[in-house]
Amino acid sequence: MATVAIVSFRLGLTDGVSVVAGRWATILQRLGHRVLTVAGEGSADRPVPGLEIGAAERPDAGDVAAALADADLVIVENLCTIPLNLPAARVLAGVLAGRPAVLHHHDPPWQRERFAHVSELPPDDPAWGHVTINRLTEREMAERGINATTIYNPFEVDPPQGDRHETRRRLGVAPSELLVAHPVRAIARKDIPRALQVCEDLGATYWLTGPTEEGYEKELERTLDGAACRVLHRPAPSPADIYAAADAIVFTSTWEGFGNPPVEAAVHRRPAIVSHYPVAAELRALGFQWFDPDDLDPLRTHLATGDQTLLDHNRQVAEQHLSMAAIGTQIADLLADMGIHT
Numbered sequence: 001m002a003t004v005a006i007v008s009f010r011l012g013l014t015d016g017v018s019v020v021a022g023r024w025a026t027i028l029q030r031l032g033h034r035v036l037t038v039a040g041e042g043s044a045d046r047p048v049p050g051l052e053i054g055a056a057e058r059p060d061a062g063d064v065a066a067a068l069a070d071a072d073l074v075i076v077e078n079l080c081t082i083p084l085n086l087p088a089a090r091v092l093a094g095v096l097a098g099r100p101a102v103l104h105h106h107d108p109p110w111q112r113e114r115f116a117h118v119s120e121l122p123p124d125d126p127a128w129g130h131v132t133i134n135r136l137t138e139r140e141m142a143e144r145g146i147n148a149t150t151i152y153n154p155f156e157v158d159p160p161q162g163d164r165h166e167t168r169r170r171l172g173v174a175p176s177e178l179l180v181a182h183p184v185r186a187i188a189r190k191d192i193p194r195a196l197q198v199c200e201d202l203g204a205t206y207w208l209t210g211p212t213e214e215g216y217e218k219e220l221e222r223t224l225d226g227a228a229c230r231v232l233h234r235p236a237p238s239p240a241d242i243y244a245a246a247d248a249i250v251f252t253s254t255w256e257g258f259g260n261p262p263v264e265a266a267v268h269r270r271p272a273i274v275s276h277y278p279v280a281a282e283l284r285a286l287g288f289q290w291f292d293p294d295d296l297d298p299l300r301t302h303l304a305t306g307d308q309t310l311l312d313h314n315r316q317v318a319e320q321h322l323s324m325a326a327i328g329t330q331i332a333d334l335l336a337d338m339g340i341h342t
Helices: 016-030 061-068 086-096 135-143 164-171 192-202 217-225 239-245 260-267 278-286 297-305 309-322 324-337
Strands: 003-011 034-042 073-077 101-105 128-132 179-182 205-208 231-233 248-251 272-274
Touching (some): 003 061, 016 034, 016 101, 016 260, 016 324, 061 086, 073 086, 128 135, 128 324, 164 239, 192 205, 239 260, 248 260, 260 272, 260 278, 278 309, 309 324
Parallel strands (some): 003 034, 003 073, 073 101, 179 248, 205 231, 248 272
């Protein structure tokens, strides 16, 4: 048994990185390893001030080193990838120099226009391994001289079931009301205007479940105020309740490193309306069948007939390619390559 530390800006929250980090932790524990978490905010076994996004002061290198001192392997979740706290990335890279570590890359700077000028991330070291969440990023890493392995995000394929009746009651949604959920944070690249257009075209109620971030508050207010459909912006009691309550999921992002909600929709047997951001093509290539936001007639037919064939198919694709068991095998192989065995 090894002690594996997972470190990030924030952990235990609802953002995609936190969710995936939590699933990696579960897999590592199932493989027999001890897992400890280190973060600047959220829920962590060892909080370290200064690691959080936009921290006013850099973290103390001694505090970071002490938090990671007993780890046989450190997994860095995006902190050394996206420049949301460059001083923390520099400190962490210094602490990890020469130590076994896996840098798990979700959002490298060149994939975001506002960070494209940052060239110092990700750092590299002979003792480290690199993991990307899609093959596009793996290829881009190779072009920059960094060898990486792609491991897609894992999913629980038999998750807890939400409470459809109670969640819709809390939302004030009638039993016959068509409810389309958008389970994302409210930021520009999620293309909320396009999601609203989908709901307007369907005559559906639009439900945005995530918090507003990255200074998008005023733009979101203007966008929602101008909507021609009913709008709900509030969290769900649990992630499972989103999929239980919704009749369909909309996911109109212009860019995602992966895109968890359409796969979660497959696991929870809900149809998904998914845009054509680049990495979505990789996921479609696995076999997922999602509806096109520019052609909603097939979705209307699906909702009218209640045909389960597509839902059965998508769930089978998720189980085959993205289950905790399937991805767990890949993670075990990754650790074995680094000398850590179960």
